[in-house]
Amino acid sequence: MQEDIDIIIPWVDDRDPVWIEQFRKYSQTDMGDEDNSDARYRDWGILQYVFRGIEKFAPWVRRIHFITCNQRPQWLNVDNPKLHLVNHEDIIPHDCLPTFSSRPIEFNMHRIEGLSERFIHFNDDYFLISHVRKEDFFRNGLPCDMAVFNATAPLSPRAHVLLNDGNVIYRHFPYKQMLKKNWNKIFTFKYGSYLFRTLCLAGYPYFLGFFRTHAPQPYLKSTIETLWEEEPELMNATIHSRFRDTKDLNIELFRWWQLASGQFVPSNTKKMVCFRVLNDKYINSAINIIRHQKCKVIILNDDSNDITDFEDMKLRLKAALDEILPEKSSFEK
Numbered sequence: 001m002q003e004d005i006d007i008i009i010p011w012v013d014d015r016d017p018v019w020i021e022q023f024r025k026y027s028q029t030d031m032g033d034e035d036n037s038d039a040r041y042r043d044w045g046i047l048q049y050v051f052r053g054i055e056k057f058a059p060w061v062r063r064i065h066f067i068t069c070n071q072r073p074q075w076l077n078v079d080n081p082k083l084h085l086v087n088h089e090d091i092i093p094h095d096c097l098p099t100f101s102s103r104p105i106e107f108n109m110h111r112i113e114g115l116s117e118r119f120i121h122f123n124d125d126y127f128l129i130s131h132v133r134k135e136d137f138f139r140n141g142l143p144c145d146m147a148v149f150n151a152t153a154p155l156s157p158r159a160h161v162l163l164n165d166g167n168v169i170y171r172h173f174p175y176k177q178m179l180k181k182n183w184n185k186i187f188t189f190k191y192g193s194y195l196f197r198t199l200c201l202a203g204y205p206y207f208l209g210f211f212r213t214h215a216p217q218p219y220l221k222s223t224i225e226t227l228w229e230e231e232p233e234l235m236n237a238t239i240h241s242r243f244r245d246t247k248d249l250n251i252e253l254f255r256w257w258q259l260a261s262g263q264f265v266p267s268n269t270k271k272m273v274c275f276r277v278l279n280d281k282y283i284n285s286a287i288n289i290i291r292h293q294k295c296k297v298i299i300l301n302d303d304s305n306d307i308t309d310f311e312d313m314k315l316r317l318k319a320a321l322d323e324i325l326p327e328k329s330s331f332e333k
Contacts, residue, residue: 007065009066027243050126056128077330077331099242103241107238107249118218143263144218144269145265146211149202164250166208170207190267223263
């Protein structure tokens with residue numbers, strides 16, 4: 001019998017005057033190198049559909065842990081027994097606060113009171129639009145994932161962080177030993193055409209990194225606890241970065257550790273996910289995917305300034321989500 005599975009959703013309200021004041025105060029002297037633009041925090045007004053999708057299409061979820069910096073949407077039903085409100089100070093050391101990076105939050109997720117050993121990390125732009133099963137995320141108690149090799153592009157905005165992650169993995173899991181131990185989980189046709197990536201890169205003498213799936217990600221809480229035991233200095237340095245920094249590690253490290261250690265079940269998790277950037281070019285495609293439920297999960301990534309009319313696009317997107325998720329969930333008042 002499959003064990004309990006929770007979901008974690010971090011969220012920030014960028015319109016909160018207190019949050020804005022703190023952001024401006026600290027960003028004047030402590031701005032990191034990565035994108036901290038307005039687009040990262042722009043509110044599309046569709047967060048309730050994340051909760052509606054989970055309740056309708058994943059009713060087996062035991063609990064949702066909603067992490068905020070003492071904020072909550074006005075529509076949120078805080079009395080729902082399946083909802084656990086988590087403030088930053090509940091899990092993050094005081095000297096790391098306030099934080100404007102997701103990494104201190106993610107690196108302390110294991111400290112959430114009552115968190116199950118098996119959980120799925122969501123972002124607030126991940127929307128379930130069709131039914132998913134426990135087995136889409138965990139089988140035999142292990143995360144379902146893809147151990148597909150990938151080379152990091154030097155000009156990628158996250159290249160330095162992925163290289164930092166890769167160095168940790170290489171120290172703990174010598175490349176040839178990792179291949180020998182996990183060959184049947186790495187060289188498998190279950191990944192479909194993605195296997196060719198690994199075949200092209202497997203001959204390289206060093207670990208290059210794993211392909212990023214960009215999807216709701218299953219984790220074992222014990223993975224994060226293990227990394228705190230093995231790499232306390234690097235983990236501490238990351239959570240003390242108030243903004244994203246080139247010396248940080250990131251959440252991919254947890255996933256890579258699970259893959260390198262063999263603590264996963266091979267599965268082509270990309271099959272259930274569609275990814276669309278919200279801009280003038282792709283909005284019609286995103287709406288079509290939602291209305292016709294062409295995948296199980298759609299990722300709606302606000303990562304572009306190529307939007308002519310933001311308010312109109314927001315209304316159209318909300319109308320599409322409302323077609324498949326018209327009823328309020330128990331997480332709404």
